[in-house]
Amino acid sequence: MTATRYRAPPADALLIRELDGLFALYHRPSGTTHLLASPAPELLDLLADRAMTRDALLDQLLRRYDVTDAADDLLDARLSELIAVGLVYAT
């Protein structure tokens, strides 16, 4: 059995504005606005138009970003939130 891989929309499908340390995000395909906290924008960036397993994602997150909030269960929680609002999908 292969591990679930996750994918996000391409970067040009999103408009992201940083406000007060949070991120307002406009999802062009749906016309929906979201407010996100780190590390959600970093996850979207890593997964932009590129599928990745959860373990690869965690590895990249720690390697590329100064993310302190990347413990295993927190990553799962953030991923499931992003899936719930339709910004990330499992393939």
Place this chain on the structure above:
Amino acid sequence: MSFRVGPVGFRVGSDFAALIATLRALYADYPGPEIAHFTVRLPATAPWRRFLRPSVAIEGDYMLPDAAPLPLAQGLLAAEMAMNLQVALGHRRHLLLHASCVERDGRAIIMTGESGAGKSTLATLLGARGWRFMGDEFVLVDPMTGDVYAFPRAISLKNEAIGVVQHAIPGGRFGPLLRNTPKGDIRHLMPTPDAIARMDEPARPALLLFPAFGASRDVREVGSVEAFVRLTQASTNYTALGERGFDALADLVERVPARAIDYPDGQTALAMVEALWEAA
């Protein structure tokens, strides 16, 4: 009849000649529109209701299926609600904020809050103290420039605000007192001739205020995220504008400082606004 309020042209028709005559008198200083963007219809709810317990329906290009008709004595409120509805549902050129607005030296204060927060009263009182009144219902943000445009229609004063404003502006051009409407007692006040003559002049937003009437005096800084969320809720066409709306609103909250003010009475609020303005 037709007239223009800010960038929006209206054509208004009714079965009731007296209502049109009242509107004509109130809107006498407004220019005619080059084109009417919206049609407002205020017909009798049934042919016999022109005469028997006369009742005005609220109709137009945009309608709400559950918009309850009003008795003819409250016809001005019906006209106001119908005009607001057209703009709220149909206007796309600007990001609409349900807010009041005043201007001084080309810079604007935008005030938004729940019904009863005092945004109409504050803008009206500031308008009598050297500020240019730009509107008490909608402020129109140009998505290209970030400037705000005025929508200075008849000011709708409710309940206690009627007495406060009549006392502060004894020479104002008031409409008839409408008692016991669904929104309480209402009396309309026309903006000053200067506010109407200058309604096409945009202004640069300089201060965002979230006033709340009733509590003791307090000022709180509002961060850009909170301002963003509150203004998406205060906008009637944010969703319809898509990414133009997103960018316009993000620009606005990024650039313009925001404060929440609690105030116990109008005089205190005016002093607080002037002090915040000096500091902004």
